[in-house]
Amino acid sequence: DAKTTQPPSMDCAEGRAANLPCNHSTISGNEYVYWYRQIHSQGPQYIIHGLKNNETNEMASLIITEDRKSSTLILPHATLRDTAVYYCIVRVVMRQGGKLIFGQGTELSVKP
Amino acid sequence: NAGVTQTPKFQVLKTGQSMTLQCAQDMNHEYMSWYRQDPGMGLRLIHYSVGAGITDQGEVPNGYNVSRSTTEDFPLRLLSAAPSQTSVYFCATRQAKRYGYTFGSGTRLTVV
Numbered sequence: 001d002a003k004t005t006q007p008p009s010m011d012c013a014e015g016r017a018a019n020l021p022c023n024h025s026t027i028s029g030n031e032y033v034y035w036y037r038q039i040h041s042q043g044p045q046y047i048i049h050g051l052k053n054n055e056t057n058e059m060a061s062l063i064i065t066e067d068r069k070s071s072t073l074i075l076p077h078a079t080l081r082d083t084a085v086y087y088c089i090v091r092v093v094m095r096q097g098g099k100l101i102f103g104q105g106t107e108l109s110v111k112p
Numbered sequence: 113n114a115g116v117t118q119t120p121k122f123q124v125l126k127t128g129q130s131m132t133l134q135c136a137q138d139m140n141h142e143y144m145s146w147y148r149q150d151p152g153m154g155l156r157l158i159h160y161s162v163g164a165g166i167t168d169q170g171e172v173p174n175g176y177n178v179s180r181s182t183t184e185d186f187p188l189r190l191l192s193a194a195p196s197q198t199s200v201y202f203c204a205t206r207q208a209k210r211y212g213y214t215f216g217s218g219t220r221l222t223v224v
Contacts, residue, residue, distance in 0.1 A: 032211070043116075043202050043215030044155065087154060100204075100213065101171075102147075102154030 004088045009107040012082075018075040020106050022088030025069040032091045033064060034100065035073045037084040044087065044102075047073065078110045114138055118203050118216035125193040125223045133188040133219050135203030141214070143206040144186040148172065148199040149218075155202060161186055193223045 005023040012018040024033065035047040048055055048062045050071070055062045061074040075082055085105040119134045135144065145160035147170075157170030161180040175197060177189040190197060203216040 034211070036213075041200070041218070043204075043217050044213075045215070046212030049211050100155075100157070102156070104154055 003101075004090055004103050006086075006088050006103060006106045008104065009109070011109050011111060012075075012078045014080060014110055014112050015077055018078040018082065018108060018110070020073040020075075020086050020088075020108065021070065022072070023070045024088070024090050027068050027090050029068075033062070033068075033071050034089040034091055035060070035062065036087045036089065036100075036102075037082075038087070038105070039081075039084040047086075049091075078108075080110050080112065082108065083110045084108060116203055116205055116214050116216035118201075118219050120219060121217070122220050123222070125190075125221065127193060127195060127223060129193050130189070130191050131193065133190075133201055133203075133221070135186045135188070135216060136184055137186075137203075137205045137214075138184065139205065139207065139214070140183060141205035142183070142208040143213075144180065145170070145204045145213075146176070146178065146186070146188045147202045147204060148197075149202065150199050158188065158201075195223045197221065198223045 032049050032051050034049040036044040038044045048060050050062045050064050064071045085107050087102050087105040089100050117136045142163050146158040147155040149155045156172050158176050159178040161167045164180050164183050167178050180186050201219045204213040206213045
């Protein structure tokens with residue numbers, strides 16, 4: 001199973017872009033990179049996912065390197081409400097359903 | 113549309129007692145799963161199901177049983193609670209051929 005490595009914590013000023021890195025050097029060719037976040041004891045929230053192309057949605061952008069060994073989640077204009085633990089996950093396909101393997105995540109603190 | 117509903121939100125058990133954590137969804141999602149989260153750790157998969165009548169073990173299945181008799185419900189049973197099962201439990205669901213999981217708000221269980 002491919003594992004991910006993230007910094008344990010990061011700070012970001014409100015209104016600035018938050019760039020959260022993730023290393024996944026053993027990722028397989030058919031494994032997707034997912035990002036979730038968890039705001040203070042709530043259930044995790046899906047943010048975005050990608051395979052090899054860069055992706056953007058209303059919440060964030062995902063940049064995946066050409067060799068797919070690392071990726072960056074970008075929150076373009078961070079707000080105080082974006083303070084959360086962010087999880088980078090490589091989705092393991094297991095039988096029919098697949099499963100999410102969560103690591104320790106990055107605790108992002110957005111400061112005024 | 114209530115999404116994923118977990119009950120109860122809080123529970124205190126004595127060692128050796130049994131109980132069932134409920135998870136119900138009204139989104140007709142095929143995939144359902146149970147995770148536990150301990151302080152300072154990411155989420156760990158307990159059991160999962162890819163459809164009614166089909167269940168399988170995750171990373172930490174010992175001490176837990178599940179069944180999936182309907183698409184809507186996926187209860188998690190603790191047959192003989194132990195202090196090591198003190199944790200926050202999250203139920204997650206996903207529609208087949210879609211990518212993001214929807215998580216419930218969690219059940220906070222304390223075993224004394």
